[in-house]
Amino acid sequence: MSYKLKEIADEINGILFGPPEFEVSGINTPNLAKNTDICIVFEPKFLSIAEKGDAGAIILKEGLTTFKPYMSVKNPRAIMPKLLKLFEEKKKYKGIHMTAIIGENCTIPKSCYIGPYVVIGDNARLGERVVVMAGVKIGDNVTIGDDSIIGYNVIIDSYSIIGKRVKIQAGSVIGKEGFGFQKDGNHYIRIPHLGNIIIEDDVEIGANCVIDRATLGSTIVKRGTKIDSLVIVAHNVKIGEDVAIAGQTGIAGSVEIGNRCMFGGQVGVADHIKVGDETVAMAQTGVIGDIPPKSVISGTPARPHKEWLKAQATLLRLPDLIKRFKKGNGETDNS
Amino acid sequence: MSYKLKEIADEINGILFGPPEFEVSGINTPNLAKNTDICIVFEPKFLSIAEKGDAGAIILKEGLTTFKPYMSVKNPRAIMPKLLKLFEEKKKYKGIHMTAIIGENCTIPKSCYIGPYVVIGDNARLGERVVVMAGVKIGDNVTIGDDSIIGYNVIIDSYSIIGKRVKIQAGSVIGKEGFGFQKDGNHYIRIPHLGNIIIEDDVEIGANCVIDRATLGSTIVKRGTKIDSLVIVAHNVKIGEDVAIAGQTGIAGSVEIGNRCMFGGQVGVADHIKVGDETVAMAQTGVIGDIPPKSVISGTPARPHKEWLKAQATLLRLPDLIKRFKKGNGETDNS
């Protein structure tokens, strides 16, 4: 792949200062870019690195200039998806590998790719251009929409419904029985899980996640939501649209999360909690009660982030404060 | 599957108010149930949802009544395992798939199922009706008891001993070498792991868990214990009977956990700790010292739950309290 600077400027809506016909064949960071590469400078302080380096061309925020060929854009971060997509290797995955084992009564269009050692149960319905990487196992009666990509060794259990343009990364387990038991004396009796999981369009799920099907009805992850790796979404959970959930977060059973929430890594949400729209939960937050919309929370138990920050700061000053108060209180300091 | 109401009432020990010969063919939640479905009402407040909906029949707690066909039970939650089992699809898994690769000197009864692309080492001994789903890898000298189910892509390393009626869900890694190294100057030298793992009868392990074998001797998970997904059980750990461990919990090396303990999600237990019988650890608890039996703990470092709750509440009030005390102490408030 190689592009003329004017082609790139057109694609990212940039104003070009430099030779329009100059060609670059790659993109890299300011320190690593070669003279055939273009690079992006996110912060003014990194411009000198790009200038000292070999980069053949530079993308800059409006207002900055350089002696090298460059193009100006309003927001260098915002153009990243488009720019990097230009240079992305697009491997053509197509055809059904001869080692794939496919059940009865499946609909798999010719535009799909089914990789080696994939196992698919009965009655699967795949949309156009679905990519199923090597080693994936899919149960019975699963639906997958157009243009979805199922990563290596992913498991999708029976009756799961996966939307369009969904990406599930390697090793994730989708639609298995949840952690549901009924106590009988000292023993636990398994509760069968008759529900399923619905993953709507444009959702992305990271690697080695575990997303359980519902006991009855459906576990739902709504349109546009992005989930990082090693996340648990337990049975009967509903996650809204355009939510972002960072790695190692755990959402317990029957939780409802509103639209456009953002969760940091290692957050925990206890079962049956409702989290309102546009809530931001900082990393490691432990949510044990309902959260109103537009909250910004942190700590365990979760509280407003500012309050938590203040409490943590106070806590650190406590030993000293106590000393002072004891003195004022006429106590001797032998605590 | 369809059942007459009197058949269901018999199965769950309910008192039927309605036509005994009426048939239902499914079960769902009060809002989703169709007129051919039965539903359960767990809380009185949900009865009106079931009545407004299409449910053909309802299961209610003793004392409640409705105009629809219904049956009364003492504890609607307690009958869930039996009731849902009636409607569970029982897929018959049987036979050894022609693509399964099985080592020398293995004992695999005809009642077992070995799925596609399974690899089993030498000297495996499987009990009756064991189900090994597609993509599982089993090392040498592994024993698995009657009626156990090994989920898709599970790894069971050599010398593991798995009991009867054990369920291991997709992607879990059982019996691998633990995280054991010896420091030599600045470098870490691996300590080989010669031990194994013993998983007793009726244990269930979630998806993508990691349970290490012992350095010497055995890592042990005892009868009836239930472990959720993405849990680590490190080398040489002993977990008692009928313990429940929620998702993303990590148990470090050589820990001993007593019987009937309950751990919330994301709990961490430091190495060599002893946790007494019937201890309840709230989610995200960090255990760094031994815990006496019947404790209820939370926080990091773990302490009695009530004490922790009180401390957290006090912490939030601190900034205000300090202001008051400063005033009382004759200090100006410029902290």
Add this chain to the structure above:
Amino acid sequence: MSYKLKEIADEINGILFGPPEFEVSGINTPNLAKNTDICIVFEPKFLSIAEKGDAGAIILKEGLTTFKPYMSVKNPRAIMPKLLKLFEEKKKYKGIHMTAIIGENCTIPKSCYIGPYVVIGDNARLGERVVVMAGVKIGDNVTIGDDSIIGYNVIIDSYSIIGKRVKIQAGSVIGKEGFGFQKDGNHYIRIPHLGNIIIEDDVEIGANCVIDRATLGSTIVKRGTKIDSLVIVAHNVKIGEDVAIAGQTGIAGSVEIGNRCMFGGQVGVADHIKVGDETVAMAQTGVIGDIPPKSVISGTPARPHKEWLKAQATLLRLPDLIKRFKKGNGETDNS
């Protein structure tokens, strides 16, 4: 395998007190060792267990003695790697299984092992004696150095560079796209990841980990670093040499971790943080700011461990302290 005591003493540099020709064929813990086994006594208090048990020979710390055949070593823990290696079963893995699917233009020496149902893309370059266990999937243009071991069902994505003597345990996902999105109004747009991952010599990675490739450039894990299971290393992270990271820790994007750091389990490090050399982070620490070298930290937000311990202790005494101060302050205790 069986060894004369003098052979073992030579190997571990021990002083033998007992019959040099006496043979042992195994090793176990003091309580489980048989009369054909040798055992190690780490603490003086365990010597009586070894003496009452059946152990045929004992390894003791200098200064201790027993009536059984024994050998003295300076540090019984330090000799574990060598001693256990003597008794480790060395299964010979060799040859390319006929079911392995290997792309075009790959270099795979005859000394390598490629297990059943492995899938390798184009242009792979494997060193001598590389072991690739069953079910592994490797993308295009991957390099793996001499003597590395890739566990069952591991995924290694395209362009990954793996050094010599690296061990990656079962189910880990190496080099996938990171959690990188650009917000466009309410929606998230994926940022393509054009970078790769470099794992240097002598690194070990546990099971079911997720290590992302860089957006541009490389995610790097340097020589000798050991990572436990279920750990996330996000895109663009740099981890130094001889670092140890315990289970379920999450390292967010673009973090830089110095040499010889030690991280406990369930630690979280926020994106773009720099952690200095030889920092020790206790389990569950939440790092949200840069950390100077040689720090010992704990808590969320991370602070010096001693300070945190003191603050936590004070917190527990707070309710009582407040009561006392209120009294001294002339307030009534109705908080």
